Amino acid sequence: MSFNQIILSLSIILCFSACKTKADFNLETPTKIQINQPLNVSISTSTDKENEITYFLDGKKIGSGPKAAIDIKNYRLGKHLLKASIGENDDVINKEKEVIFLADTKPKVYGYKIINTYPHDREAFTQGLEFHNNELYESTGQRGKSVLRKVDLETGKVLKEQALANKYFGEGITIFNNKVYQLTWQAGIGFIHDVDTFKTLKTFNYNKSKEGWGLTHNNTHLMKSDGTEKIWFLNPENGQEESYIEVYTNKRRVEELNELEYVNGEIYANIWMKNAITIIDPKNGTVKAVINLNGLTDHLDNKTIAQSQDKVLNGIAYNPNTNKLYVTGKNWDKLFEIEIVK
Numbered sequence: 001m002s003f004n005q006i007i008l009s010l011s012i013i014l015c016f017s018a019c020k021t022k023a024d025f026n027l028e029t030p031t032k033i034q035i036n037q038p039l040n041v042s043i044s045t046s047t048d049k050e051n052e053i054t055y056f057l058d059g060k061k062i063g064s065g066p067k068a069a070i071d072i073k074n075y076r077l078g079k080h081l082l083k084a085s086i087g088e089n090d091d092v093i094n095k096e097k098e099v100i101f102l103a104d105t106k107p108k109v110y111g112y113k114i115i116n117t118y119p120h121d122r123e124a125f126t127q128g129l130e131f132h133n134n135e136l137y138e139s140t141g142q143r144g145k146s147v148l149r150k151v152d153l154e155t156g157k158v159l160k161e162q163a164l165a166n167k168y169f170g171e172g173i174t175i176f177n178n179k180v181y182q183l184t185w186q187a188g189i190g191f192i193h194d195v196d197t198f199k200t201l202k203t204f205n206y207n208k209s210k211e212g213w214g215l216t217h218n219n220t221h222l223m224k225s226d227g228t229e230k231i232w233f234l235n236p237e238n239g240q241e242e243s244y245i246e247v248y249t250n251k252r253r254v255e256e257l258n259e260l261e262y263v264n265g266e267i268y269a270n271i272w273m274k275n276a277i278t279i280i281d282p283k284n285g286t287v288k289a290v291i292n293l294n295g296l297t298d299h300l301d302n303k304t305i306a307q308s309q310d311k312v313l314n315g316i317a318y319n320p321n322t323n324k325l326y327v328t329g330k331n332w333d334k335l336f337e338i339e340i341v342k
């Protein structure tokens with residue numbers, strides 16, 4: 001072996017040894033943790049060599065050293081990316097782990113009381129329901145049957161209606177600044193209509209969110225569900241997704257969030273195929289309570305609804321002027337005013 005070959009071999013061995021020593025470490029942290037507990041992170045390594053250790057959470061530096069305890073009570077719930085970096089300058093080794101932040105309290109369970117019952121169009125596959133200036137608006141789904149309509153609460157009579165093109169499957173609505181925002185399911189597009197004439201003013205595209213399911217607003221942003229555990233906050237001027245929360249209990253995520261309603265600082269959400277409404281903290285995604293609505297279909301004239309696979313509870317409308325809450329479902333023949341029993 002030539003002298004140059006020996007030098008090259010030694011260089012490779014030394015480099016491999018140094019890199020292996022530095023890379024030989026484990027990032028230790030829980031995979032799930034409630035936000036009232038500190039997130040303890042540490043590095044374990046088989047080498048005594050001292051290296052600079054830095055921790056990052058979602059790209060932001062949160063600590064350094066062999067161990068760190070991170071206060072996470074002000075973080076949103078859901079998935080977060082924890083990274084540990086060992087080394088300096090260009091000589092750095094990284095390791096990453098996903099950590100799921102859970103709520104720190106178990107959801108309360110509420111019941112309900114029926115206060116009033118109103119007629120509802122059996123042909124309406126309800127996707128969105130909302131009051132505006134004491135008037136009830138509804139969005140329905142199914143391709144070829146999707147409409148935006150204004151409805152008389154007492155009689156169920158349709159007062160005004162605008163159909164979507166047959167290719168669109170209508171979804172949730174909300175009314176903000178005298179405009180009706182209406183989602184479609186899988187077309188990746190939303191519509192903005194004039195609240196008085198229902199004339200379409202413009203459209204917006206989904207970019208980050210998966211699909212269009214439910215929609216509401218908090219007077220600054222639109223809030224949109226997409227069938228996952230996420231609720232997106234949209235800029236009302238252009239419909240672009242600016243941020244999101246992930247909805248979790250103290251044990252698990254809550255997926256298939258459907259119709260939404262913003263009620264006194266909280267998000268009420270239907271869950272696809274569930275006879276329940278979740279009450280969600282919009283700041284971090286905590287499920288604060290669940291309204292158990294089992295038995296509501298017993299009050300429908302059409303008794304076959306309870307056995308249906310798709311004619312499920314969906315539609316929440318809160319009238320802030322009267323402080324009354326209303327619910328219905330897809331193709332239900334009644335709309336109910338309910339009182340939450342805590």
